[in-house]
Amino acid sequence: AQSVTQLDSHVSVSEGTPVLLRCNYSSSYSPSLFWYVQHPNKGLQLLLKYTSAATLVKGINGFEAEFKKSETSFHLTKPSAHMSDAAEYFCVVNSNQAGTALIFGKGTTLSVSS
Amino acid sequence: EPEVTQTPSHQVTQMGQEVILRCVPISNHLYFYWYRQILGQKVEFLVSFYNNEISEKSEIFDDQFSVERPDGSNFTLKIRSTKLEDSAMYFCASSESGRAKNIQYFGAGTRLSVL
Numbered sequence: 751a752q753s754v755t756q757l758d759s760h761v762s763v764s765e766g767t768p769v770l771l772r773c774n775y776s777s778s779y780s781p782s783l784f785w786y787v788q789h790p791n792k793g794l795q796l797l798l799k800y801t802s803a804a805t806l807v808k809g810i811n812g813f814e815a816e817f818k819k820s821e822t823s824f825h826l827t828k829p830s831a832h833m834s835d836a837a838e839y840f841c842v843v844n845s846n847q848a849g850t851a852l853i854f855g856k857g858t859t860l861s862v863s864s
Numbered sequence: 865e866p867e868v869t870q871t872p873s874h875q876v877t878q879m880g881q882e883v884i885l886r887c888v889p890i891s892n893h894l895y896f897y898w899y900r901q902i903l904g905q906k907v908e909f910l911v912s913f914y915n916n917e918i919s920e921k922s923e924i925f926d927d928q929f930s931v932e933r934p935d936g937s938n939f940t941l942k943i944r945s946t947k948l949e950d951s952a953m954y955f956c957a958s959s960e961s962g963r964a965k966n967i968q969y970f971g972a973g974t975r976l977s978v979l
Contacts, residue, residue, distance in 0.1 A: 786970070792972055794907075794970035799967060850895065850912040851922070854906050854907035854908070
């Protein structure tokens, strides 16, 4: 069965420092992986997706993630945090090869201090 | 940019009452979904809907739940007799197709409080 594990429930960084949000996945086949972000009172917004093309995926707002099959990881990074990055981040995998249901991690709350 | 719209943002209901959560998916999308997130827990898939029928559903989606596309724009989730444990944030999503690579676009959610 497909699953994702977000290794940190809360990450705190200072503005201008790098961001690393960790995600490990489990999949019996080549997965599609996504990172979504949720700002307060907003919908879930797609940051980036991996669908078996390039292993380094670039998303919006300077975020990127690298798919590492050997480590079953899909960590989200950003070189320099901005105050507006403070939000809840979800690592997501498709449930099966037909792909209609998504499976979410528990989420990581990112706090950014000035 | 097109977006998924959900109403109301917060719904309060008494246990045992019926509730309908409403969603307007992105206009050219063909697949529609409902997810829920109980406070402190993961976002969970409930159901997907295509061509006026359910294409996939989870164990959570029992006989108390139903979905409908009553017209060309709305997509609804009905809970027939609400229970305390139905209190959660409910997210609607839509996508162009059902392929694994396709992006699902989410609404801001409806917070359902069952008293």
